[in-house]
Amino acid sequence: MPxxxxxxxxxxxxxxxxxxxxxxxxxxxxREPVTADxxxxxxxxxxxxxxxxxxxxxxxxxxxxxxxxxxxxTPLIRARSFEKALGTPARIYVKYEGVSxxxxxxxxxxxxxxxxxxxxxxxxxxxxxxxxQWGSALAFACARFGIDLEVWQVRASYDAxxxxxxxxxxxxxxxxxxxxxxxxxxxAVLARDPGTPGSLGIAVSEAVEVAVKDPLARYTxxxxxxxxxxxxxxxxxxxxxxLRAAGEDNADIVFGCAGGGSNLAGLAxxxxxxxxxxxxxxxxxxxxPTACPxxxxxxxxxxxxxxxxxxxxxxxxTLGQDFIPDPIHAGxxxxxxxxxxxxxxVELGYVEGRAVRQTDAFAAAVEFARNEGxxxxxxxxxxxxxxxxxxxxxxxxxxxxxxxSGHGQLDLPAYDAYLSGKLV
Amino acid sequence: MPxxxxxxxxxxxxxxxxxxxxxxxxxxxxREPVTADxxxxxxxxxxxxxxxxxxxxxxxxxxxxxxxxxxxxTPLIRARSFEKALGTPARIYVKYEGVSxxxxxxxxxxxxxxxxxxxxxxxxxxxxxxxxQWGSALAFACARFGIDLEVWQVRASYDAxxxxxxxxxxxxxxxxxxxxxxxxxxxAVLARDPGTPGSLGIAVSEAVEVAVKDPLARYTxxxxxxxxxxxxxxxxxxxxxxLRAAGEDNADIVFGCAGGGSNLAGLAxxxxxxxxxxxxxxxxxxxxPTACPxxxxxxxxxxxxxxxxxxxxxxxxTLGQDFIPDPIHAGxxxxxxxxxxxxxxVELGYVEGRAVRQTDAFAAAVEFARNEGxxxxxxxxxxxxxxxxxxxxxxxxxxxxxxxSGHGQLDLPAYDAYLSGKLV
Numbered sequence: 001m002p003x004x005x006x007x008x009x010x011x012x013x014x015x016x017x018x019x020x021x022x023x024x025x026x027x028x029x030x031r032e033p034v035t036a037d038x039x040x041x042x043x044x045x046x047x048x049x050x051x052x053x054x055x056x057x058x059x060x061x062x063x064x065x066x067x068x069x070x071x072x073x074t075p076l077i078r079a080r081s082f083e084k085a086l087g088t089p090a091r092i093y094v095k096y097e098g099v100s101x102x103x104x105x106x107x108x109x110x111x112x113x114x115x116x117x118x119x120x121x122x123x124x125x126x127x128x129x130x131x132x133q134w135g136s137a138l139a140f141a142c143a144r145f146g147i148d149l150e151v152w153q154v155r156a157s158y159d160a161x162x163x164x165x166x167x168x169x170x171x172x173x174x175x176x177x178x179x180x181x182x183x184x185x186x187x188a189v190l191a192r193d194p195g196t197p198g199s200l201g202i203a204v205s206e207a208v209e210v211a212v213k214d215p216l217a218r219y220t221x222x223x224x225x226x227x228x229x230x231x232x233x234x235x236x237x238x239x240x241x242x243l244r245a246a247g248e249d250n251a252d253i254v255f256g257c258a259g260g261g262s263n264l265a266g267l268a269x270x271x272x273x274x275x276x277x278x279x280x281x282x283x284x285x286x287x288x289p290t291a292c293p294x295x296x297x298x299x300x301x302x303x304x305x306x307x308x309x310x311x312x313x314x315x316x317x318t319l320g321q322d323f324i325p326d327p328i329h330a331g332x333x334x335x336x337x338x339x340x341x342x343x344x345x346v347e348l349g350y351v352e353g354r355a356v357r358q359t360d361a362f363a364a365a366v367e368f369a370r371n372e373g374x375x376x377x378x379x380x381x382x383x384x385x386x387x388x389x390x391x392x393x394x395x396x397x398x399x400x401x402x403x404x405s406g407h408g409q410l411d412l413p414a415y416d417a418y419l420s421g422k423l424v
Numbered sequence: 425m426p427x428x429x430x431x432x433x434x435x436x437x438x439x440x441x442x443x444x445x446x447x448x449x450x451x452x453x454x455r456e457p458v459t460a461d462x463x464x465x466x467x468x469x470x471x472x473x474x475x476x477x478x479x480x481x482x483x484x485x486x487x488x489x490x491x492x493x494x495x496x497x498t499p500l501i502r503a504r505s506f507e508k509a510l511g512t513p514a515r516i517y518v519k520y521e522g523v524s525x526x527x528x529x530x531x532x533x534x535x536x537x538x539x540x541x542x543x544x545x546x547x548x549x550x551x552x553x554x555x556x557q558w559g560s561a562l563a564f565a566c567a568r569f570g571i572d573l574e575v576w577q578v579r580a581s582y583d584a585x586x587x588x589x590x591x592x593x594x595x596x597x598x599x600x601x602x603x604x605x606x607x608x609x610x611x612a613v614l615a616r617d618p619g620t621p622g623s624l625g626i627a628v629s630e631a632v633e634v635a636v637k638d639p640l641a642r643y644t645x646x647x648x649x650x651x652x653x654x655x656x657x658x659x660x661x662x663x664x665x666x667l668r669a670a671g672e673d674n675a676d677i678v679f680g681c682a683g684g685g686s687n688l689a690g691l692a693x694x695x696x697x698x699x700x701x702x703x704x705x706x707x708x709x710x711x712x713p714t715a716c717p718x719x720x721x722x723x724x725x726x727x728x729x730x731x732x733x734x735x736x737x738x739x740x741x742t743l744g745q746d747f748i749p750d751p752i753h754a755g756x757x758x759x760x761x762x763x764x765x766x767x768x769x770v771e772l773g774y775v776e777g778r779a780v781r782q783t784d785a786f787a788a789a790v791e792f793a794r795n796e797g798x799x800x801x802x803x804x805x806x807x808x809x810x811x812x813x814x815x816x817x818x819x820x821x822x823x824x825x826x827x828x829s830g831h832g833q834l835d836l837p838a839y840d841a842y843l844s845g846k847l848v
Contacts (some may be wrong), residue, residue, distance in 0.1 A: 003427070070501065070797055077494065081568070099523050101797035103833065142793040144505070166836035170796050191682055370596050372569040373494055373525035407831055409527065412590035418595055 004069035008237040009060060012232045014341060014420050016056035017276055022344040023315040024301060034312045041212045043227075046116035050227040058111075060228065067111040067144055071100045072234065074243035079402075081371035084264035085191035087393035089398075095239045095267060096404045102167065104377065104406030105263050108224055109231035113220045114141035124148045124217040126210045128178065128203030131157050132164025133406065134222030144420045146380035152178035152186075152206045155198035157331065163410045178203040185209050185308065199324065202305025202337070208310050219222065223260025223314065224305055224314070224339050225309045232266020237403060240270050241397075248399050250280035255387040255402035257379045258286040258295065258330045258353075261339030264383075267403040269341075272350045284351040286342070287386040290359070292325035294338040295319060295346055295353030303337055316343040328358050329414035329423075330378040332405075334423075356382040360417035365408070378414050379404035379420075426492035432661040433484060435654045438693045438765060441700055446768040447739035449475075450726060456727035457703055459734045466635050466643050467651075470540035476653040482654065484536075491535040492567055495524045496658065497704030500666035503826075505795035514823075516669065516842035519663045520798065520828045525563075525593065528801065528830030529687050530561035530646055533655035537644045538565035548572045548641040550634045553604065555581050555755035556588025558646030558832065563597035576602035576630045579622035581755070587834045592600035602700055604628035609633050609732070623748070624759070625731025632734050647684025648729055648738070648763050650685060654691020663825060664694050672823050674704035679811040680712035680827035681803045682719065682777075683756045686805075691827040694767075696774045708775040709812040710766070711783070716749035719777030720764040740752030740767040741777075750842060752782050753847075754802040756829075780806040786842035788812045789832070801830035802838055 015022055024033035039048045051057060060068075067087040079092040086092075097105035098110055101297035117125060123145050133153040141147040151168055158165060158177040165175050176196045179186035189196060196202075196354030221228060244252060252269050256264035264286050274280035294317045303318040305311035316337045319325075323336040338346075345351045358378075365381035367388070368374070376384055380403065387402045408415065417423045439446055448457035463472045474482060478570075482818045484492075487715035503516040510516075521529035541549060549571050555560030559575040566573040582589060582601040589599050601624045603610035606815055609629040613620055620626075635643035645652060665677060678690035678695050688710050700706035710719055718741045727742040729735035738760045743749075747760040761768075791812070792798070800808055804827065811826045832839065841847045 101799075137476070140797050144797065162837045162840070163833070166840040166843075167799065167833070170793050170799055170839045171797075217752060316759040366594060369594050373564050373568065373595075375525075375591065375594055408589070409591070412587045412594070415594045418588070419590075 004152065004243065004374050006070050007065055007072045007235050009062055010234040012059055012270050012273060013053055013230050014054050014272065014345070015226065016054040017273060018348065022341055025340070026313040028309055031313065037108055042208070044113070044120045044122060044218055045118060047113060047227045048072045052056065053224060062114050063330045064112050068234065073303050074099050075237045076239055076246065076311045077372070078246065079372050081370055084292060085367055086388055086391050087133060088394055089396060090391040090394050091242060091248070091397060091401045092391060092400045092402065094402045095235060096237060096376065098404060098407035100135070101140050103409065104133045104137065105232060105235060105266065106134050107140060107341065108234055108266065108345055110117050110137035110141035111144065112219055112231040114131045114145040114147055117218050118145040118147060121181045122147060122149065122216060122218045125220050126150050126207040126217060127222065128152045128200055129157060130154050130205045130334065131161055132168065132202055133332055135173070135175070136167040137222060138222070139168040139171035141331070142173060147215040147344060149173040149398045150210065151175045152202060152203040152204045153182065154178055155205055156194065180206060182206070183209045186338045199307065204306040205308040205310060212398065221261040224337065226341055228262045229265040229339050229341050231243045232262045233269050235266040235403065236268060236270030237266060240274065250274060250399065251282045252398040252400040253390065254401045255283065255285045255287055255383045256331060257405060258288050258338065258342065259379060260335045261342035263403060263405045264365040265339055265342045266385060268351065268416040272345060273337070275350065276415065285386055286353050287356050287382040289328055289330055289382060290355045290357050291328045292319065292334050292352045293355045298349060298353045300343060305337060306385065314340045316340045317346065329411060330361070331383065332379040333382065338394065354386045356385045359418065359423055362415065362423065366415070374404065375408040376404055378411050380405045426573040427497050430662065430665065431489055431492050431496050432658050435484055436657040436661060436694050436697060437477055437480050437482055437654050438696065439650065439712065440478040441697060442772065444772060446765055449764070450737040452531040452733055452737055466632070468540040468544045468546060468642055469535070470782060471537060471651045471710045472542060474654055475649060483769065485539060486629070488536050488539050493657065497662045498523050499758065500663055500670065502670065503796050505563070507791055509791055509795045510815050512818055513820060514815040514818050514824045515672070515821060516811070516815060516824045516826065517667060517732065519659060519827045521659060522798065525564050526557070526560045527562065527833065528557045528606040529656060529659060529690065531564060532658055533564035533646065533686065534561035534692065535568065535654045536655040538562065538569040538571055541642050542571060546571060546640060546642045548574070548638060549644050550574050550631040550641060551644045552576045553647065554578050554624055554633045554758065555591065557756055559597070559599070560588045560591040562644060563592040563595035567595045572683065573597040573632065576604065576627040577597045578602055578627055602630050604630060604840055606630070607633045612836060618817055628730040629732040629734060635683065647686040648761065650765055651688040653763050653765050656686045657693050657762060659690040659827065660692060660694030664689060664698065667825065674698060675706045675711065675822065675825040676726060677707045677814065679709045679711055679807045679826045681757060681807040681829060682712050683764065683803060684759045685766035687827060687829045689763055689766045692775065696769060707809055710775055710776060710777050711780050711806040712756045713752055713754055714781050715752045715780045715804060716743065716758050718760065718778045721778045722762070724767060724771060726814055729761060738764045740764045741770065746781035752827045753835060754782070754785070756803040757806065771810070778810045780809045783842065783847055785809045786839065786847065790842070798828065799839065800828055801832045801834040802835050805830045817842050
């Protein structure tokens with residue numbers, strides 16, 4: 001059972017630990033560094049403080065740790081059967097976030113965001129969601145902290161992938177198909193194109209519009225921003241300790257999938273801390289889909305986080321705010337940009353990108369499932385594929401850590417498509 | 425993370441611990457007690473030995489414990505928020521099996537059954553499945569022990585609820601819609617009724633027919649039989665210890681859902697052992713659906729485990745081998761009979777039945793999900809509803825243990841039906 005006493009007491013903020021400070025977010029109008037006041041209409045005060053903080057260790061409030069205790073610590077699994085199947089001398093460890101109540105790492109930040117909003121007396125949160133991982137995690141957290149939740153879900157997912165919508169509703173949240181008639185942004189899109197499948201960019205605009213009009217409401221984001229990355233460091237902080245408990249000094253290399261970047265950064269930053277303080281030489285690989293290769297193909301520049309340009313300008317690896325990736329099954333990786341903190345560590349040489357094809361990701365995931373019993377989320381499958389390829393090429397033992405950000409039980413039709421040869 | 429060192433070393437066999445021995449299974453032809461030889465064409469030798477054993481403690485083989493270690497021990501969760509919502513003075517603990525790779529307790533027996541079959545050199549297993557919990561658990565186990573698996577899935581579920589079929593296929597198993605053209609039994613049914621939705625009884629007949637014709641194949645069952653109940657006692661053995669570690673002497677009352685009975689028996693028998701040895705006065709409640717009330721409405725008599733009468737005669741609470749329950753969402757509880765060992769303990773007064781309506785089960789499950797974050801499987805929701813009703817009526821503190829046999833993430837359309845008022 002989860003070991004609540006081993007849950008970290010502090011999140012790790014890499015922004016305070018780097019020699020070169022990360023570039024600030026800029027106000028979209030003035031292009032000056034954003035201030036706490038600029039962000040106040042959008043986010044809870046505790047989250048804004050974290051967004052701008054350069055403290056390295058930020059205490060996890062007790063109510064958040066209690067919520068974590070319902071599923072943390074999460075397992076670090078030695079994947080011996082998978083090692084054998086790959087024929088590698090590597091020792092492969094998998095940090096598995098799929099044991100969370102909604103089956104993914106998203107809960108780690110959702111719980112913190114709901115908590116800080118409850119401290120400010122916020123009674124209503126809004127957000128967008130694609131496939132629904134973030135929406136369902138936030139619905140779980142809002143039920144726990146007594147906050148109403150409205151989620152704008154991209155119309156195409158709302159219609160085609162209803163399971164996570166049902167999950168949000170079971171937790172008591174409300175889901176609107178986006179674009180909706182409830183906002184100016186939504187009505188404008190529907191007037192132009194009544195049959196539109198929607199997009200994350202439109203859904204963001206709707207959720208932001210509703211939040212800023214209601215003084216008791218705030219908006220939340222499930223990745224990209226510094227405070228989200230911060231919350232996800234519980235993953236890596238646990239993994240570093242668990243690896244030691246398993247008798248390993250350090251990881252030689254860490255693989256995680258990267259969409260908005262919070263999952264990989266959450267796993268990797270505590271390992272990079274060891275590197276920064278000369279205690280290890282761990283490499284970090286960000287596995288991203290060839291369909292949306294922000295790190296390997298994007299430019300490192302200031303860009304908006306959304307299509308409508310409502311968010312601050314963020315210095316990041318980006319394919320451009322209007323880039324629309326091909327529809328792949330790893331919906332969580334279909335984002336045009338990359339977390340600024342993660343992009344910064346890429347620039348500093350601590351993280352390297354690797355693009356993985358969807359079919360290669362599923363091939364590795366099926367091999368993993370048949371050997372280790374866990375069906376990976378399609379997002380995490382990209383990390384498994386990159387790690388498997390690396391492990392197969394080794395002739396000497398190395399310690400590999402893979403971030404398994406969630407299970408794929410609500411994504412099984414994608415596995416069916418792969419197994420029956422329908423996937424390209 | 426799971427605490428592999430606390431996984432039990434032995435299963436608990438209540439048959440060796442009761443003053444009154446349980447009635448034997450009878451051969452369907454001779455009506456004499458079945459022998460190991462009678463069962464040899466159907467089951468692995470190690471499982472037959474367990475089926476007929478009266479040893480109280482049976483060692484768990486190391487390869488099975490290693491497979492358990494990928495997800496056990498499972499958490500015993502103090503449900504403080506749920507307690508508050510109910511306004512009860514009770515301390516409620518939930519033993520949660522949903523952390524297993526397929527999301528239910530079924531893996532506990534699947535792993536053992538695959539292992540003992542691998543010892544006998546069996547290369548092919550057959551089984552039936554309804555909604556797919558058992559089929560997917562066995563597919564996981566067969567992948568681990570290198571055995572081919574063929575599953576006959578009831579046609580109605582095969583078409584309407586494909587997620588667990590995809591899960592079986594991802595693990596490498598083969599799924600046939602039942603009735604199929606592959607067996608005499610299937611062809612006979614199809615000749616009479618080409619559009620039949622199928623039934624568990626037909627699927628059993630197909631799986632048995634294929635197994636007995638192939639000397640390297642065996643058949644497996646996911647509940648009811650003594651050896652399946654035995655394997656599931658890891659649930660209760662852990663829970664008894666975890667409850668003590670949480671500072672409680674004993675449980676006052678234990679609630680579990682009962683379909684074929686192995687889940688409830690697995691949780692409850694180790695608690696009943698404490699009662700048998702005068703160390704506790706724990707009551708046990710078997711929550712069953714009003715749509716299929718074997719204990720509360722059935723008769724205690726010898727009956728077949730399947731419609732075709734191919735299995736041994738079992739002394740059990742039964743609604744009759746040809747009873748077809750109404751279609752309810754808790755597919756795992758739609759079985760006409762009850763595990764003979766569980767029925768026997770009901771007769772001896774250690775277990776009482778309680779029938780729960782489907783809508784009451786979902787109401788309790790939604791309350792539980794919003795407070796504790798876990799969406800229960802529809803089956804387990806019956807136990808939660810029975811426990812909640814009991815807890816609400818208490819004026820003094822009591823210790824309640826609820827068996828939460830699995831999560832409901834693949835059953836979310838049922839929650840949608842409930843929340844939108846479509847359920848009766």
